[in-house]
Amino acid sequence: MEYLTREIAREYRQRAAKLPPNGLQDIGQRRELRIELQERCGITELEAINTINGYHTDTYIKKYERKRWEDEYREINAG
Numbered sequence: 001m002e003y004l005t006r007e008i009a010r011e012y013r014q015r016a017a018k019l020p021p022n023g024l025q026d027i028g029q030r031r032e033l034r035i036e037l038q039e040r041c042g043i044t045e046l047e048a049i050n051t052i053n054g055y056h057t058d059t060y061i062k063k064y065e066r067k068r069w070e071d072e073y074r075e076i077n078a079g
Contacts, residue, residue, distance in 0.1 A: 004041040004064040009057045016052040
């Protein structure tokens with residue numbers, strides 16, 4: 001599993017931009033894209049929906065950057 005990064009968020013936002021808008025509903029290809037992002041990065045459904053729609057992305061990126069830092073810190077200090 002990967003941590004959500006700015007590059008990953010940009011990739012999914014660009015992919016979502018190519019889909020029919022459908023009122024930004026979580027259906028069809030947009031739903032498949034959301035599920036793919038969730039599984040790739042282990043993020044919540046809401047975080048994935050907002051990320052592909054371009055909402056609150058910086059907040060989520062900061063959250064997972066901090067999580068990555070904490071995980072690395074724990075790993076370093078465990079040994």
